[in-house]
Amino acid sequence: MRFYILSILLLFAFYPSRGQQRLDLKRCREMALEYSKQMAIAGKQKEKAVWTKKEYGANYFPKLSASGFYLYHQKKQEYKLDGGYLPTYVPGANGSLQPNVVMGADGKPVVGTDGKPVFHEYAYLPDIPISLSLRGAYMASVQLQQPLFMGGKIRAAHQAAKFGEELADENIRLNRSEVLVELEQAYWQCVRVGELVTVARKYKSVVNELVKNLEDAQQAGMAPVNDVLKAQVKYNEALLQEQQAEHGHKLAQMNLCRLVGLDLNTALELTDSLSATVSPATLALPDELGQRPDYNMLEKQVEMKRKEVNVTRADFLPQVGVSAGYGYGGGIKLNGDDSRAGSFSAMASVEIPIFNWGEGRNKVRIAKAEEEMSRLNKEKLGEMMRxxxxxxxxxxxxxxxxxxxxxxxxxxxxxxxxxxxxxxxxGMENLTNLLEAQAQWQQAWSDWVDAKASLKLSETEYLKAIGKLE
Structure with missing residues (x-):
């Protein structure tokens, strides 16, 4: 038996225990922001917006590209140009070439049996063989393209991307405030339940003292058994309330650990306490809608829709661009001779839409309607925010x-x-009234703790509503 007890003691002595974490509200806020997946997503959205703006900004500059190809065609292409007899020409009186035809007595050209004029002399052209080889044809080129005017599309798209980046900044602020609200709700709930544990233990101690006094008095014959039983019932209720408060405190600590990235079973010691007052500066803060990140996001969305109208209109305006390039190729052999050579080229292009059956006008109207919808939505949500x-x-x-x-x-x-x-x-009051007074005192204390916790949460929610929860 002694060996068994000793083994248990040694087991608990060497069992690794979880260290208690001493935290305050400031540290919990930092840990929650660092651990939050919601903030990580918002950060990636900002990163995406930054790269998108740079992507559209690159359209202002020339684009350089290189291309090339190689072709191997096994079979040679063999052709033949048929030869034959060709008519001849001689210089005329005015120095121009005249057909060297035979003239008749009547001064007209002599016509042969085939109906064609007869010439004094003919030139003989033999057949010409042609051989084309594509065994190893290649070409490489470099081209530079520069848009000059795209109907304002590049500028409008780049400005819309800038608004997208600003919107991402406001989205980070919004997510930050949401994370902090959830964190502070969990933090003050944990503090609240901790104080309720103190209330429950104090109430249990008071009732326990009364039970002991009644038991002593009952043994001395100065108190009835019924009074002892009534007090014991209240003591049992106090035990249950204490247990419920402790369980609630444990759950509140686990929830707080979840938000700050600690193991759920980590024991916490919170250094802040519930205050019964609010700083007058809180209610003196300005409450303009422009301080709220979600309202600013709505404004940025309206601006982006306005730029989208310009982007849509630009698709149906004239577009001007220039390009220049240099290419070098070879490997195409004609009768055994390789035609390798390099060349420079330049081109200017203009595209002017003339008629598209109202497609451009209708697309612009759709974009304007979306812009107006975005503006009306901002006004509606702005009233709700107020x-x-x-x-x-x-x-x-x-x-x-x-x-x-x-x-x-x-x-x-x-x-x-x-x-x-x-x-x-x-002896001027019965036990029932005393027990009721104790219960009222415990309830009043609990109500006071709840009121202070509600005050802290109301302050947090008000700061978030005016965009000042930083």
Missing amino acids: LEIAGNRFKLTDAQTRVGLTESALKQAEENLKVSRDQYEV
Whole structure:
């Protein structure tokens, strides 16, 4: 038996325990932002927007390209130009060449049996063989292209990409505020439940002391058994409340660990406590919509839609460009001679759309309609955001009032418990009233803790609503 107990003690002595983490709100915010997958996605979206802007910006500059080909064709192409007798010409009186035809007595050319004029002399052209070989034909070229005017499409697309980058910045701010709201909700919930554990333990201690006093009095014959049983029932309820509070505290800690990237079973010690006040500077902050990242995102979307109208219109405007290139090729042999050579070329091109059955006009109208829809959506959501700001401000002031009322109720409950205890000790009040006073005191304390936690959360939500949760 001793060996068994010793083994258990040694096991616990050498079992690796999880170290307790001491954290404050600032450190938790940093850890949550660093660990958040949501922030990582927003960062990649910003990175994408930056590269997209650079991609469209590259269209301002010339594009250099190289191309080439190689061809091997096994069979030679054999051709023959048929020869024959060709007519001859002699210089005329005016120096120009005249057909060397035989003239008749009538002064007209003599015509042969085939109906053609008869010449004094004929030149003989033998057959000409032609051999074309493509065994190893090749060509390489370099070309430079520069757009001069594309209907404003390049500029409009680049400006739209700039707005896209700014939108990505606001998206990072929005995701940051959402991560911080979730983190602070979890943090203050953990602090709240921790204080409720203290309340439950204090209440259990008070009820336990009463049970012990009643048991001693009952043994001395000064208290009935019924009073002892009533107090024990309350003590059992206090035990259950303490257990529920401890379990709630553990779950709250696990949720906070999940957000900051710690192991769920890590024990936490939070250094911040619930405050009963809010800084006056919080309510004095400006509440313009321009501070909110989501509202700025709506404005950027409207600007992007406006640039998309220009991009669409540019497709149906004249487009001008120039290109220059140099090529070198060879390997094409004609009758055994290789025709390798290099050459320079330059070209200017102009494309002017003339008639497309209203396609361009209709596409521009569609783009303008989308721009107007985006603007109206911004106005609609802007009104909802104003309502959200007003609602959160009212909620914050209500939470301040609730803290004051619950604090006053707690003081009254403490005084009521003191009076009830004093009167019970001198026999002027029954046990039921004392137990009720204890329960009211415990409930008032819990309400005060809840009110302070609600105040912190209301402050966080108000700062997010006005775009100042940084």
